[in-house]
Amino acid sequence: MSNIHQEIEQFQFRNLHPHISLGTASDRYAGWIGQVYSARRYGNRTSRRPKTVRGKKFEEEVLPVESVAEYFEHFPVLELDFTFYGPLLNKAGKATSTYRTLAAYTPHLKKQDRLILKVPQFVFAKKLRRGGGFVENDQYLHPETFVRQFYEPARGMLDGWLKGFIFEQEYQRKQDRPFATQMAEDLDAFFEAVPKDNRYHVELRTEAFLKAPVFRVLEKHGVGQVLSHWTWLPSLAHQFGLSGRKFFNAGGEAVMRLMTPRGMRYEEAYAKAHPFNALVDGMLAPGMIDDTLQLMQEALARETGINVIINNRTGGNAPLIARRIANQFLGMLPG
Secondary structure, three states: OOHHHHHHHOOOOOOOEOOEEEEEEOOOEHHHEOOOEOHHHHOOOOEEEEEEEOOEEEEEEEOOHHHHHHHOOOOOEEEEOHHHHOOOEOOOOOEOHHHHHHHHHHHHOOOOOEEEEEOOHHHHOOEEEEOOEEEEOOOOOOHHHHHHHHHHHHHHHHOOOEEEEEEEEOOOOOOOOOOHHHHHHHHHHHHHHOOOOOOEEEEEOOHHHOOHHHHHHHHHHOOEEOEEEOOOOOOHHHHHHHOOOOOOOOOOEEEEEEOOOOOOOHHHHHHHHOOOOOOOOOOOOHHHHHHHHHHHHHHHHOOOEEEEEEOHHHOOOHHHHHHHHHHHHHHHOOO
């Protein structure tokens, strides 16, 4: 067995290819002990926290933040998604709990480690969940809020490690959403007003917005289209086809996120995947793997770096999914 195959069997993906970065959506899962994390280091250092998903109670077992050092022995990139739920600074400019959690990672990062951050939802969501319902977001696409409460403190803390910012927008129902032309105008105004940065990527979870006017705006500003395998979106290959098979990011990077099985809601995917320590029979879609591999090859043909971010909820266990993708990718290489 070659060295690279041995590394993949041991869940080590840093040497897979110079332009391919496999990573996960979040870290610190105790279910990964024996794969990414060693029992010797962390077997007796986990903590438990309750989590309620649509009325059903779960218990999550997590590792200490310092375990990120071992994570990066295996993966070259990590998406941190807890930043989606709150700003780094409050309106008064004071550090939030989100800021402090993010800062706790920095002592354990090495020079070559790379992070992708999710932009807080209050920047990019038209509506926010409050009290069991949804309310209009008065900070939606507000440039100053993004810059002051997130972008500037994130750069100040992490700039050497930052590889990308993901702007994720929630699914919008037909009766609530604007036309694609209006969405394009809104995005154009926002990206015209914020600092230029070639690390921006947008994930639109409403298929009706995946239209030419929106793609022209992304291309104009060099903002990447996140290709997302998610509940109500079409296949990864179809999403890429809708954009004219173009990669828009000015930094020469693409982001693909494998989030949930298509047609399966978050709460069902979470319940099936928990506690995230094994693949779940019938959950991992073969078509998703095939599309992922084809898009990886397409990116390489265009000399575009591609970041494949894998969530446990897409099949039960992100490291095992990464290993399957890596092995199949190697099998496609000549020689």
